[in-house]
Amino acid sequence: MNPANPGDNPAFEPGNYARPNQNWTCGRATEGQPCRAGPDAKGRCGAKAECRPRLEIKPGQTKGRWHCTRPEACESGPLPDGRCSRPVARCSPVPTLRLWRARASLAAVAAACAALLICLGVPPWRGRFISPGQLSQPHSSAAFAALASTNHLGGGCAACHVAGNSGPRGLMARAARARPGMGDFHGLLTASAAAPTRMDAACLECHAGKNFHHPAAPAISCVFCHKEHHGAAMAAATDAQCDFCHGNAATMSAVSAMPRIHHFATDHPEFRFIAEKWRDPDTLQFNHQLHLTSDSIPKLPGGRKLDCAFCHQPDASGAFMRPVNFERNCRVCHSLQFDPQTPELALPHGSVRFVTAFLHSLPAQYARLAKREGAADSDAFVQHKLAALRSQFGSGAELERRVFFSTATVGPEEQIGTLSGATRAVFPGCAYCHEVKAGPEGPEVTKPLMRERWLPDAKFSHASHAGIACARCHDAVESRDTADIILPPRETCLECHSPRGGVAHSCVECHNYHNPAPTVAAR
Amino acid sequence: MRRFRRQHLLGTTALIVAAIAALLLHRAFHRTLPDYAFVTGWILFAAMLVLAVYNARKKLPFLPLGNSESWLQIHIYLGFFTVLLFFIHLNFRLPRGWLDISLASLFALVAASGVAGLFLSRILPRRLSTRGGEVIHEQIAPLRHVLKTESEMIALGPAASSPAVAEFYTRRLAPFFAGPKNAWAHLFESRRPVHSLLAELEDLRRTGSEAERGALEKLADLVRRKDGLDYHRALQLTLKLWLFIHVPLTYALLIFTLAHIAIVFAFSGGAQ
Numbered sequence: 001m002n003p004a005n006p007g008d009n010p011a012f013e014p015g016n017y018a019r020p021n022q023n024w025t026c027g028r029a030t031e032g033q034p035c036r037a038g039p040d041a042k043g044r045c046g047a048k049a050e051c052r053p054r055l056e057i058k059p060g061q062t063k064g065r066w067h068c069t070r071p072e073a074c075e076s077g078p079l080p081d082g083r084c085s086r087p088v089a090r091c092s093p094v095p096t097l098r099l100w101r102a103r104a105s106l107a108a109v110a111a112a113c114a115a116l117l118i119c120l121g122v123p124p125w126r127g128r129f130i131s132p133g134q135l136s137q138p139h140s141s142a143a144f145a146a147l148a149s150t151n152h153l154g155g156g157c158a159a160c161h162v163a164g165n166s167g168p169r170g171l172m173a174r175a176a177r178a179r180p181g182m183g184d185f186h187g188l189l190t191a192s193a194a195a196p197t198r199m200d201a202a203c204l205e206c207h208a209g210k211n212f213h214h215p216a217a218p219a220i221s222c223v224f225c226h227k228e229h230h231g232a233a234m235a236a237a238t239d240a241q242c243d244f245c246h247g248n249a250a251t252m253s254a255v256s257a258m259p260r261i262h263h264f265a266t267d268h269p270e271f272r273f274i275a276e277k278w279r280d281p282d283t284l285q286f287n288h289q290l291h292l293t294s295d296s297i298p299k300l301p302g303g304r305k306l307d308c309a310f311c312h313q314p315d316a317s318g319a320f321m322r323p324v325n326f327e328r329n330c331r332v333c334h335s336l337q338f339d340p341q342t343p344e345l346a347l348p349h350g351s352v353r354f355v356t357a358f359l360h361s362l363p364a365q366y367a368r369l370a371k372r373e374g375a376a377d378s379d380a381f382v383q384h385k386l387a388a389l390r391s392q393f394g395s396g397a398e399l400e401r402r403v404f405f406s407t408a409t410v411g412p413e414e415q416i417g418t419l420s421g422a423t424r425a426v427f428p429g430c431a432y433c434h435e436v437k438a439g440p441e442g443p444e445v446t447k448p449l450m451r452e453r454w455l456p457d458a459k460f461s462h463a464s465h466a467g468i469a470c471a472r473c474h475d476a477v478e479s480r481d482t483a484d485i486i487l488p489p490r491e492t493c494l495e496c497h498s499p500r501g502g503v504a505h506s507c508v509e510c511h512n513y514h515n516p517a518p519t520v521a522a523r
Numbered sequence: 524m525r526r527f528r529r530q531h532l533l534g535t536t537a538l539i540v541a542a543i544a545a546l547l548l549h550r551a552f553h554r555t556l557p558d559y560a561f562v563t564g565w566i567l568f569a570a571m572l573v574l575a576v577y578n579a580r581k582k583l584p585f586l587p588l589g590n591s592e593s594w595l596q597i598h599i600y601l602g603f604f605t606v607l608l609f610f611i612h613l614n615f616r617l618p619r620g621w622l623d624i625s626l627a628s629l630f631a632l633v634a635a636s637g638v639a640g641l642f643l644s645r646i647l648p649r650r651l652s653t654r655g656g657e658v659i660h661e662q663i664a665p666l667r668h669v670l671k672t673e674s675e676m677i678a679l680g681p682a683a684s685s686p687a688v689a690e691f692y693t694r695r696l697a698p699f700f701a702g703p704k705n706a707w708a709h710l711f712e713s714r715r716p717v718h719s720l721l722a723e724l725e726d727l728r729r730t731g732s733e734a735e736r737g738a739l740e741k742l743a744d745l746v747r748r749k750d751g752l753d754y755h756r757a758l759q760l761t762l763k764l765w766l767f768i769h770v771p772l773t774y775a776l777l778i779f780t781l782a783h784i785a786i787v788f789a790f791s792g793g794a795q
Contacts (some may be wrong), residue, residue: 025661032665041696096661097763101770108771112778119621130786133619163789174789180558182788185565193557223792229619240554509524 023099027091039093047091049084050074062171120168127157127164133229140232144206145320151205160202160228194224194244211514213457214256218245225513239263253306264505265498270490273454279483281433284448288486298333306333308470318463326350334433338403341388345369347403352445355430359400362386404443407432454487458510532760534600542607551609563612564787568780570605574598575773582783599641605790606634624637626783629776636769643765647758648710656751660759663703663752670702677738688742691727696742700749712740717750 024043026034037046050070057064066078076085095103106143119129139160140146148159158164165176180187196219203222204210210222223294224244225237239262245251246261261268269275291297297306311329312321324330326349336347348354363382370381372393393399406429430436435446471477473488496503553559577598588594609630618627658666661777677683677769698704705716721743728739788794 028660030664031668101767104767105771105774108775109778112775115625116782126719129621130790131620132623157790161790162794166789171789174794175785175787177795178788178791179793179795182784188558188561188565189556191557191793198795215663221792314597 021094021098023102024093025096027093029094035088035091037088043093043095043099045090045093047088049088050086051078051084053078053082053084055082117168120171123165124211126167130157131229134231135228136230136234138234139228139234153202154204160199162198194218194220194241196221197223199223213511213513215253218251220244237507237513239506239509242511242513246507264490264507264510264511265494268490271455271487273485273487274489278485279453280451280485282449282451282482283446284450285433286482286484288479288484290480292477300332308474308476312456312470314462317461317462318466320452321462323452337398339385339389340392342366342369342385344373352404352443356400356442359396359403362389362396402429404445405429405431405438406435455487457512457513459508530596534596538600538603545604545607545611553611553614554672560612560614561787561791563608564784567608567612568784569607570601570608571777571780574602574605575777578770578773602634602637609634614731622779622783622786626776626779627778628778629772633769633772633776636765636772640765640769643762647762651755651758654751654754656755660756660763663756663759667703667749667752670745671747674700674742674749677741677745683738685731685738686782687727687731688735688738691723692742695723696746699746703753703756705750705753706757706760709754710761713751717746720746 006271023041024039026038026047027045028034035045035047037048040046051068051074053066054069055064056067058121060072066080066082068074068077074086074466079085098462119125134140144159148155152166153159156164163171166174175182180191200222207222210220212220225241227235243262245255246258252258252260259267259269269395272278291306292308300306300310301501311324314320316324331349335343336349337345338347339344339345348358363386366382366385370378375381391398393402430443430445434448437444437446474486475488476486479486494505495501497505497509499505549563556562577594580586581591584591609627613627618624674692674696678688678696681723683689705713708714708716724739724743724746728736728743731739748760
């Protein structure tokens, strides 16, 4: 025998095929002496005797005679009762690898079924086992659980899912009744991803209405945009979700004249205030260019140059700017001093009535000033001042007319100092800044209409853009007219908010779907 | 060999084309097709069923369902493609949640064991051919018994007359012939254990009498043949044992998949 070829051992019988596709082999096969019968399918030893004797009854015989059926009959022959006289020792059949593999498979199946039954059948474990990820913070809080209970929703998963509290059998039943169903491939392929589902009813138990951003917007399922189980912060809607309507020509033409929009960076139209050439209707006269670039603009106290930040200061949130206020932002230069010789005296601001009353009470105002400054002869002081005014304006009526209606920037009216007295500013008259009309009961000043938000539905935060110079977005130095809306065009935003700029540029960066956001309430 | 290469080329080409097509379809539809995860899930499940049917096909050789070799080729290439389908179904993200993680882990184990089995079935038969000899796995135990009997006859039988050989046999060779030995060494192609044993035999032979030398040479021959049997057993058993992971886990995977399908539909928006 070749040592490298153990199969050619003459002691081994090649014809003795071991039948590896059967589950059991003879226990003596490992000794090279398997019995001829072999084990049965259930692993029981089939060995009984070396042969199965055959009964032969010749004519005329009644009992007959048992004969050995071996090829070479044994010497002793069968026993009188027909049993073989040479019984074979029984063995313990050995499982084949095939049977061991079947047993391993069976064990794996049993373990899998047991694990599933335990994990799906024990309520405290079911939710944790099934949940495909962490719920958002609002939906995993104790407050949500309490609200769900108040609004008669189920506890745990059942607050949103109809199968939330179902055991294994209930899950199967719910799955079988789902629409589209498990076997409904056509339904799965053609179903609308945004179509409202039964789960929306659970959302609306707590959220009062969907408040779509457009009255004619098609009804959309909450879960189409709000993907749960994606972590503590609910995932923001993607452009694809907006694209469901805004990228669909039929939907858009049905509800508005807006073009199809897929992404801000690709086909978002120019902002409406530019495309439609909106003008600021405010009647207040203001020249940004003059205030930012002119040498005639006085320095602020401390020698600081007037800049954007002096008038435009962020609100508490930092997102938007506080409205410009005369007392805070304008009076430092425009002190409303009407008497060049008496810079201490200034007109009140904000009410025609107050200004008129002030002018009509000028003697008293001068007398109060004389007292404040400790003048020896108050009457002489007042008369002197009034005489000076009279010489400049001619009469009280003329003074009042000029205060309200004059817009002249030359002449004696400009000789008025600032509040600090350090520099000077002009006060030609209210009409220099305001729209002043002659009314039946005197001058009428149109109240300035200072619009705080031009794009009220858009999200924006100045705080997020704090590192960018104002002029990069707001071209104020080129604006000479109040009617100019000094907001940036889309192209300016695209410098950053685009793939090339590398800053987030999805729809929800600026837009809100819900308008206003749905409130949460107990029923 | 040429046929095998042609099959390999054809299968690899088909796999690459299918993979590219699947990735292109994924790119085109994963954002637009409603219920995309349901669709990819069903396709993945169908592929897994086809892969699992291969085992059943082997048990039904009498059915005219194509030959086993073709089924094996389909099983291998479809197996690789199913791994891609699995990632597409997951949208190339990691699974979250215990059920999904369990399912993904089972899939990974089944796929990894399949790749390991493919690797073993490509490497080990070649090593067995290189070593020489052919023996059916089920015949190894009887053959080992024969070798054990022969060695006992030489060392301890009526014709044996050397106490030194008998002592050496009892101490060192009897455990060696008693059962399979050195499986790990054979797997890693190390012959150090048998060389060590043969070296001890050679030491004994050099100092032995003429009769002892003859007996020891016969024993050395039996040791080599037993080592050959052990080598075959180790490699052939490895070729069979990887299926002890691949097949049972496949059944467990299918059961978890069925549970996953039921749960996904029961918790879908359309659940009633």
